[in-house]
Amino acid sequence: MNTHWLSSLVMLHHLAMSGVDLSKATDWLHVINDLSSLVQLHLSYCKLSHIHPHVPSLNLTSLSLLDLSLNSFDSSMPPWIFSLTSLLSLDLNGCFLSVPSAHSFRNLTDLEFLDLDGSNFMNSSLVLKELSSSNLISLDIGSCGVSSLDLDSLHNLTNLLSLGLSSNELTKRIPKSLGNLCNLKEIDLSFNNFGNISLTYLLESFFECKSSALESLSFSFSGVSGHLPDQLGQLSNLVHLLLSDNYITGTIPHSIGQLSFLRTLDLSVNQMCGSIPFSIGRLSLLEVLDLGLNQLNGSLSEWIGGLSSLKKLYLSHNRLDGNLPDRLGQLTKLVSLDISFNLFTGVVTEAHFTNLVSLNSL
Template sequence: MKTSSASESTPNNMVLSFLRIQSTAVAAAVPVSRNLRCIPHERDALLDFRAGLIDPENYLSSWQGKDCCQWNGIRCSNRTGHVVELSLSFTNVGFPDGQMSSSLLGLKNLRTLELSSGKFTGTPILEFIGGLKNLRYLSLSSAMFGGRVPPQLGNLSKLLHLDLNGLSWDSYIYSADLAWLSRLTTLQYLDLSLVNLSKVIDWAHVVNKLPSLVTLSLSGCGLRNVIPSPGHINLTSLEYLELSGNEFSSSSVGTKNLFWDLPSLLHLGMSVCDLQGSIPQNVGNMTSVTRLDLSDNNQTSTLPTTFKKLNNLEESSPYMNSINGPIAVLLERFPAENRLQDLILFENKLTGNLPSQLGHLRNLTTLMLSDNLPTGELHTGISALRKLTELWLDSNNLEGPRFPEWLRSQNDMHVLGISNTSIVGPIPPWFWVTFSGTQHLVLSRNQISGLLSPTMFRKMEADTMDFSDNCLIPSLSFLSLRSNLFSGHIPQQISKMKQLQYLDLACNNISGIIPESLAELIAMAVPPQEDGPLSHMVDCGLSIDVIDVVSYTDSSLVVMKGQQLEFTSGIVYMVNINFSCNSLTGPIPEEIGRLPALKNLILSWNHLSGIIPDSIGEVPSLESLDLSHNNFFGEIPASISVLTSLIFLNLSYNNLTGRIPSGNQLQTLSDRASIYIGNPGLSGPPLSKNCLEPGLTPATPEAHKHGGDTVFDFLAIGCGYVMGLWIVFCLFLFKKNYRVVCFLISDGLYDWVYVKVALSRAFKTWKKV
């Protein structure tokens, strides 16, 4: 999409090049003397000019020695040696005190003066510039000049190029009277964009007195049509006219007579000009125009019938208006034989079906019809647009009973936006091949269904892909979202990922229950194969609106057996569910037994409750089971003892009761006592606590009749405590190794407590969020 702006470079590069050559007046016919040096008084004038400048980039370091013709930014005549050009554009030079030296008046033969994009913060455009009578080329744009445009510039009667574009955050340039401009009758290029001309009432009459103008840019000047424009138009050479960002209206005399009757015009920019009503019929008089920008106005009617005369039109941009009526009528206004490349009509009120006339615009490369009111199907007439590279049909009332087949012929599409167009059904296989080179692909807010395979994404080279708000099911085998800030429940849609083999949602703020539908993850029900889904490792990140798929070929970190392990090729055989460090509640679903290939189940640090289901014994491949730090109660199911593959088990810090089941596999686990710690109701090996025998009753008050003896017990304990501290103190005093070990243990204990507290606070914060 192309849009105009106040600082947009004009298409008249050849004209500008000609002006620059003409302004320097290079005379190659006369031999050049090797001993020729610049004129001494001109050198002195330049040095005096430099003395008042700041030069942060040291651009003027070459300004020394006798031959000023060799200095940066200086050009001399090959014939006379006089300085004919001074160019300091884009050099950041400026005046620290806001004063420009008038010594430049000594350069009587100067023809080009360029100070664009300098740092002349607030410095007025000084009147003495009007004394440089031989200037052909003057550019002071974007140089932070401020104040009034001096009318003395009207003395530059030989000027061909004048650029005072005020585009700058640090300056304010204005003119209340443009009478001086009418004296520059040889002017071919004029740019006063963003110069405040809101008080000028006769601007149309002034510019009409410049018959040589080829380029005129008056964007954002606050212009208004307050008096009738001239009856006779002298701007017969004008090719480029940019008037965007002013306050015209279609009913004014000026817009009817001045802007639309220019037969040589190639470019007309009138966006954001408060144009109302309809485009006048005499727009057809601009038979040479190639670009017409009428965007962001208040026009309501369709294009006039005289639009058919614009055979050379390449871009039409009446977007962001209120143009109404059938889209078929609008398309009929374009000539049968046309050069139109860009048709930009978004945010209007066009209605009706997409007609077959679309196919007549065979040179179209960009078509934007978003945010209108067309109905019916996505018409096959678009398939005739073989040069189309950018298509936007978003947010319309179009119907798509199936994926539009005509898109199959659009092999050169770079941008495709067909969101919110009621497309239903799956994405066909040819789509991924046809649009493999697309840069921006937007298919959101439709009813597209089916699987979204990572192999499809690997074929794409798009910078942006948006498939949000559809019915697509990501076909993933590896999904890791650990250590984020995700909240809410575990979505039921996960169960539809039939290839999902590795699922890690640990360390988030996910709440709710573990859905029973996880039993439908059929890839966890069969043993993984060497050439299975994870043989092409893909690590995916999901958000509400975006699916971001990244090819992953490096190693992967997996939490298993109570520690973090690094997997490379072995990840192919990993079948994993990790929901640890969340806020899940409720029981473990019985359906967990329907995932017999599961190797790693980690549900620790949640708020899960209920009994541990017997079906856990129906997962024979289970190697690592961590249910610690939850609220499970009841007895440990005996079925756990039949898990012959079990290598790691952690049931600590729950409310489990009863006798610990025995079994050969459970006897092989390391550090067995720590598996059950924090469950005061458990008994039996490997714990030292025995079960309560039948008939035992709680202690009676009589059992405490000797309670007075406890005084002596406490005294004995206190003495032993003091003696123990004394022994430890002596050991630390004389045994350095003991001190080191003790401090290491205490540091480790401190770190452990700190991490636990930090995690607890983080979880509370996430819950509040």
């Protein structure tokens, strides 16, 4: 009902109350503002609805982490947040706050982690330009109404390791200026609408890095077309490659076998054809392979045996044929297998596998 009991904890450094129902505790900010020693504040999913736009005198000068994620607030981002100059991490994911361009992130020069997923930018380009002067390592601005033209404002964030851009209004080529982000390890561009732009053009800026650091790349549900570029092999540090539910055509390039760190490869629900290259069998660390709902043909025998770490294999709704190889049963870590709606001969049962939990071979 209230948070008055916190008032006596004047030396408190770390307060974690995520998941606690504070919907009736209207005094929460006034009480917490008196905890001047506070360094970390976690109030995720507390059913908070009012964020108190004005604080007469802000005492949270030591606060380095503020997590208010998954609360549905009823206001714009309050000015006092921009006065928390010691912040290293700010998480407002799912708060649906409006970010007015009148207030600036420019004062938050130490900020390294920022999650604004689901926010409403009143002026996207101006907000992103203000962020460009920070030392951000991780930035998630998914579902923020960001357009392709706004992305140019990010080119100075050369320390960035993770960038979330899912569910925005990206419809054009990724600006070449993002080629400056060669330290980037993770980028999520899923759930956008790139129309008929080919994957080769979209990845052009990343191929320009002398040594790409990318470990996770997602373009799922983004309307991407064209072929998988041979240059994919240049992204040699990739661990997760997610390109499902697009309009990608052509064959899977042999260069896919150069991605020796790959653990997840999802090319499902596309229009890819031809046989699966034998080079895919070199991916000994691969745990998830999903090539379902394409137009692939040929057999499994040439490559399946090399996938010793495979846990999930989905090949349904293709034109794969031939005998099911004995090597399939040697994948001792396999827990889920779907090879249905193909042209295979022979019968496979769960008895062929050690740890299989899910099987669909009809």
